[in-house]
Amino acid sequence: MDIASVLKVENLTKRYRSGERDLTVLDHVSFEVETGTTCAIVGPSGSGKTTLLGLCAGLDRSSEGAVFLNGVNLNELDEDARSRVRNQYVGFVFQNFQLIPTLTALENVMVPLELRGERGVQPRAEELLKRVGLGDRMDHYPVQLSGGEQQRVSLARAFINRPKILFADEPTGNLDAETSEKITELIFDLNRAAGTTLVLVTHDLDLAGYTGRIIRLKGGKVVADERVEMLDA
Amino acid sequence: MAWRDSRAHRSRLLLFMASIILGIAALVAITSFGESLERAVDDQARTLLGADLELRSAEPFSTLAESVIDSLGGAQSREIAFASMAYFPKSGGTRLAQVRALSGEFPYYGELETIPSGQGARYQAAGGALVDQGLMRQFGVAVGDSVKLGTYMFPVVGELTKVPDQAGAGMTIAPRIYIPLNLLEQTGLVRFGSRVSYRVFFKFEPGREVANLAEQLENRLRGQRIRIETVESRKETFGAVMKNLYRFLNLVAFIALLLGSIGVASSIHVYIKQKLASIAVLRCVGAQIRQTFYIYLIQAGVLGLIGSLAGAALGTLIQTFLPRVLDDFLLVEVDFILSGTALLKGLSTGLVMTLLFALLPLIAIRKVSPLLAIRASYESDAATRRDPLRWVIYGIIAVVVVVFAVSQTREWLYGIAFAAGLAIAFGLLAGMAKLLIWLVQRFFPRSWSYPWRQSLANLYRPNNQTLVLMLALGLGTFLITNLFLIQDILLRQVAASDSGNQPNLIFFDIQVDQNEALGQLVHSKGLPVYQNVPIVTLRLKSIRGREVEAIRDDSTSSIPSWALMREYRVTYRDTLINTEAITAGTWVPEMPPPADTVLISLESGIAEELQLGVGDDLVVDVQGVPLNARVGSIRRVNWQRVQPNFFIVFPKGVLEEAPQIRVLVTRTQSAESSATLQQAVVEAFPNVSAIDLTLVLRTVESILNKIAFVIRFMALFSILTGLIVLVAAVVTTRFQRIQESVLLRTLGARRELIRRILAQEYLYLGLLASLTGVLLAVASAWALARFAFQASFQIAWLPLLSIVLLVVGLTVLLGMLNSRGIATRPPLEILRAEG
Known part of the structure; x- marks a missing residue:
């Protein structure tokens, strides 16, 4: 694998058993994402976007083909080893924010580093929360925060382990237009500052337009792979 | 709709209802057991007494009493019972026992169950003793060995396994030994001052009205200090004790049910919260508040019924084990009967409690807005908490708890006290739980x-x-x-x-002429004599100028009859001992004769029972001699020490010449030295008993x-x-x-x-x-x-x-x-x- 590629997908196929017959959700998909670039995976419902994201992040196993994340073949790892890889190299942003309701904003941000057993992580979490504009809401619980604020916490959490790659699944899907715009700016700002690779799954072509590359999926196959050099800076 | 809505969650809902199963099971088991017990007491009432009628006295029957007894006819058995040391030569062991010297065929109903069986009917003719099973095991005694009571050696002809009116093994300090009455004299045990009970048991021909007879006897034997017991009176006393036990257990079962109901309320609360979206959708498509409410109420009701049915089935099963759990407290054989009332009570209580507790979370459904279906937003519980209906339900729950408690205790006051106690206990537990949660979060x-x-x-x-x-x-x-x-x-x-140096061995029933020799024997074993106390027996004759019989017969008097009529064992001395403290009046150490009125000291508890205070006069009867006394002081006594304490203490100089016995208190350093001393005392002074x-x-x-x-x-x-x-x-x-x-x-x-x-x-x-x-x-x-x-x-x-x-x-x-x-x-x- 080219050292410049943080993610390499080779002939990735995923089949599910549906009743008596096999359903192919992804069909021999291949592509590479270079370190430090941004990329959007777009497509209609049922095109296999989420399945592809799950496989790329090591959340699931493929039926055929391989995924190399930072040079590591995920198919050769067991579930706990894949967890370690995720914890080390990956950051996530979800549509539904996915914060732990019993932890404060600050505690939620600290979780990925604490899962590694790291101590003294609070200053970094505080710094990130300040950067996303929540310096004064650190001790609030998710239920006390608005949707936009929860997604900011989620962003801070995604960047705390200095990930090599950030997977974002419809990060603005649950937000109003104004908040969406702010969150989008924040994602790209943070990403640029950290030099992280960004892989975005979305329906929203406007959002996809912020990335330097758009991979279109349809019926489980890559139907287009467009690069927009000028935006990818 | 209720059925369809529950489709995805039926197993979960059933689990919520499982919380009440054990409470219902306990309730059904106890109620059913109570009924079985009541029936058993009815069926076996005669075996509780072992006879149709019993007359009991703490002193030999007077000539008048004997002539009345003679006139009653029927089959008669006599018993003289007292505490004495039993000595087993085989092991050298001694222990205080309750000796029952019996003549005649008592028990007429039920039997003295023995190993080998049937010895209850033969020991009198055989001139042998029946010894309590636990006692025999303690000293490794077998049938055929001997037991020495006083100066007479009895062959042990049977091991007593069950006596009609005695509870389980190990429950008494003095286990029983039955001997033939005709051999009592040869033991030399009944002497002056011994605490002896005299009984005569009757069995009458069928059809004789024992209740009427007992009433007549009350009049004929008035003033004789004879207690008359019939099957009915024994049944009442025993039934009252058993009912208390049964009611207590029922209340404990109710606590389990209440806990389960709280569990149901809590689970349904969470269930409804998770159902809010579905409820909102139902409202959007036109369901009325009442309809949505009934959907979930019906679910709770049906599941409550299922839970109650399961509980009732389990309770029926548990009921068969209860007699085994309570075996040591039961004097009757309780057979298993399936009680319809118990099942009905369990089912209805279960259903009512489930519905009531389910209502608490269910009323929140009334406040669910159809808007929730399109705008999922965080809703506060505040509106529900302020809902007045919630307080109405709390009120109904309180009333149900009180009604249940009252139905168990049969007293309004106790029922309310139980409910209040329960509320306080739950409140304290909840308070403690909240405090702990807060402390953990905080620190x-x-x-x-x-x-x-x-x-x-x-x-x-x-x-x-x-x-x-x-x-x-x-x-x-x-x-x-x-x-x-x-x-x-x-x-x-x-x-x-x-x-430390607290006494741990007491010898009692010491005759005056044995006192000095016994003291020497104790000293010869290198042991101290802590106290050597004289005991004089007396009875009350009058209180504040009124005869005790008149007070007893006065229905307005609240002084208990036992306190008026009992035989008091008093002592005399010039000092207070370390278990006593004067709380009122002045301690009088000595009253040189001739004293017209003796100043005595009363223990605070008995003073309260007799409603006597410092300065009150009373007349006591010291074995036929009346003596004027006045309450000089009231003492608080710590009864928990193993040493002789007294209700009444006389000053020195009054009772020295009265007939008396002595008690000697010592301390042994080990179980062995205690056993050796007791053996030596039993051999030298067979009538003297010991409590270790x-x-x-x-x-x-x-x-x-x-x-x-x-x-x-x-x-x-x-x-x-x-x-x-x-x-x-x-x-x-x-x-x-x-x-x-x-x-x-x-x-x-x-x-x-x-x-x-x-x-x-x-x-x-x-x-x-x-x-x-x-x-x-x-x-x-x-x-x-x-x-x-x-x-x-x-x-x-x-x-x-x-x-x-x-x-x-x-x-x-x-x-x-x-x-x-x-x-x-x-x-x-x-x-x-x-x-």
């Missing part, structure tokens, strides 16, 4: 590693049932711990008497253990109910746990870490719940020790730790069993949940 070290903090935070997840679980598990722990601590206090108190502290301790321990076993059996229902509520709570929050677990897996947590977080959450829960119960139990035991028993309070840490470990262990085990599969859910689910 939990933030430097602890992430899994510890995360598992603690999990206790406060939305829709958590932490408080209810702490209440349910805490109450069971409280009952068991409290019981253990009280038992410990009582046993320590008795054992404390054996410390070890014996008292053993008996108290045995009785407490048996009571504790019964209460523990009932407390188990509370603990098990708590565990079922726990399972229901874990199942209810399973979806949330899965979500949390999947998120952590996505962020890189390993399965082992997720399992650790889950286990630690249950560990916290078990710890907090058991601590709630244990802390409250320690506080209540301390209060009891301080104010009720006036005893020192020490905590036995090891058993408390065991209780905590047991509750924690069970909580973690059940929690983890019900969390199987959560840690291994694939992280991909997080993306699926997204869409």
Whole structure:
């Protein structure tokens, strides 16, 4: 694998058993994402976007083909080893924010580093929360925060382990237009500052337009792979 | 619709209802058992007395009484009973026993059950003794060996396994020995001052009206101090005791049901919260508030009925075991009968309680806005809390609890007191639980590693049932711990008497002419004589100028008849002893004769019973000689010390010439030296008896253990109910746990870490719940020790730790069993949940 590629997908196929017959959700998909670039995976419902994201992040196993994340073949790892890889190299942003309701904003941000057993992580979490504009809401619980604020916490959490790659699944899907715009700016700002690779799954072509590359999926196959050099800076 | 709506959650709903199963089971079992017991008492009433009529007196029957007895006819048996030392030559062992010298064929109903069987009918002719089984085992005695009572050696012809009117083994300080009455004189045991009971038992031909006869006898034997007992009167006394036991158990069962009902309310609360979206959709498509409310009310009602039916079936099964649990307290054989009333009561109570407690969360449905279907927003509970209907339901629940308690205790006051006590206990438990939760949140070290903090935070997840679980598990722990601590206090108190230089062996029934020689014998063994106390027996003749008989017959008097009519054993001395303190009046050490009125000292308890105060006059009858006395002082006495204490103490100079016996108090250093001394005393002075502290301790321990076993059996229902509520709570929050677990897996947590977080959450829960119960139990035991028993309070840490470990262990085990599969859910689910 080219050292410049943080993610390499080779002939990735995923089949599910549906009743008596096999359903192919992804069909021999291949592509590479270079370190430090941004990329959007777009497509209609049922095109296999989420399945592809799950496989790329090591959340699931493929039926055929391989995924190399930072040079590591995920198919050769067991579930706990894949967890370690995720914890080390990956950051996530979800549509539904996915914060732990019993932890404060600050505690939620600290979780990925604490899962590694790291101590003294609070200053970094505080710094990130300040950067996303929540310096004064650190001790609030998710239920006390608005949707936009929860997604900011989620962003801070995604960047705390200095990930090599950030997977974002419809990060603005649950937000109003104004908040969406702010969150989008924040994602790209943070990403640029950290030099992280960004892989975005979305329906929203406007959002996809912020990335330097758009991979279109349809019926489980890559139907287009467009690069927009000028935006990818 | 109710049926269709429940489709996806039926197993979960059934689990909620399982919380009430044990409560209903306990209720049905106890009620059914109560009925079986009542029937058994009716059927076997005659065996409780063993005769149709019994006359009992503490002194030999007078000539008048004898002529009345003669005139009654029927078959008659005579018994003279007293306490004496039994000596077993085979092992050299001695122990205080209750000797019953019997003539005639008593018991006429029931039998003295023996090994070998049938010896109850033969020992009189054989001139042998029947000895209590426990006593024989203690000294390794077998049938064919001998027992020496006084100066006579009896062959043991049978082992007594069951006596009609005696409870289980180990429950009495003086186990029974039956001997033929015609050999009593040869024992030389009944002497002056011995505390003896004389009885005559009658069996009449069928059809004789014993109740009328008893009434006539009351008049004919008036003033003879003879107690008349019939089958009916014995049944009443026994029935009252059994009913108290039965009502107590029923109330404990009700507590388990109440806990279960709280569990139901809590589970349904969470269930409804998870159903809010569906309810809103129903409202959007046109369902009226009433209709949506009924959908869930019907679900709760049907499941309550199913839960009650399951409880009733289980209760019927448990009922067959209850006679075995209560065996030592029952004097009758209780057969299993299936009681329709008990089943009906269980079913109706279960249904009413389920519906009432389910109503609390269900009324929130009325406030669900159809807007929720299109705008999922956080809604506060505040509106529901302010709902006046909620307070109406609380009121109805309070009324139901009071009505149930009153129906059990048959007294308004007790019923209300029980309900109030329950409310206070629940309130205290909830308060303690909240305090613990707050303290842990406030002072939990933030430097602890992430899994510890995360598992603690999990206790406060939305829709958590932490408080209810702490209440349910805490109450069971409280009952068991409290019981253990009280038992410990009582046993320590008795054992404390054996410390330092406290006396631990008492010899009584010493004749005046044996006193000096006995003292020398004790000294010759190198043992001290702490006290050598004279005892004079007397009776009350009049109080404040009124004859005691007149006071007894006066229906307006509240002085108990036993206090008026009993034989008092008094002493005389010039000093107070270390167990006494004057609380009123002045201690008079000596009254040189001739004193017209003697100033005596009364113990505070008996002064209260007799309604006497300092300066009140009374006349006592000292074995035929009337003596004017006045209350000179009131004493508080610590009865818990093993040494002779007295209701009435005379000053020196008054009773010295009266007929008397002596009591000698000493201390032995070991069980062996105590046994050696008792053997020597029994050989030299066969009529002298001894009470040994070890014996008292053993008996108290045995009785407490048996009571504790019964209460523990009932407390188990509370603990098990708590565990079922726990399972229901874990199942209810399973979806949330899965979500949390999947998120952590996505962020890189390993399965082992997720399992650790889950286990630690249950560990916290078990710890907090058991601590709630244990802390409250320690506080209540301390209060009891301080104010009720006036005893020192020490905590036995090891058993408390065991209780905590047991509750924690069970909580973690059940929690983890019900969390199987959560840690291994694939992280991909997080993306699926997204869409």
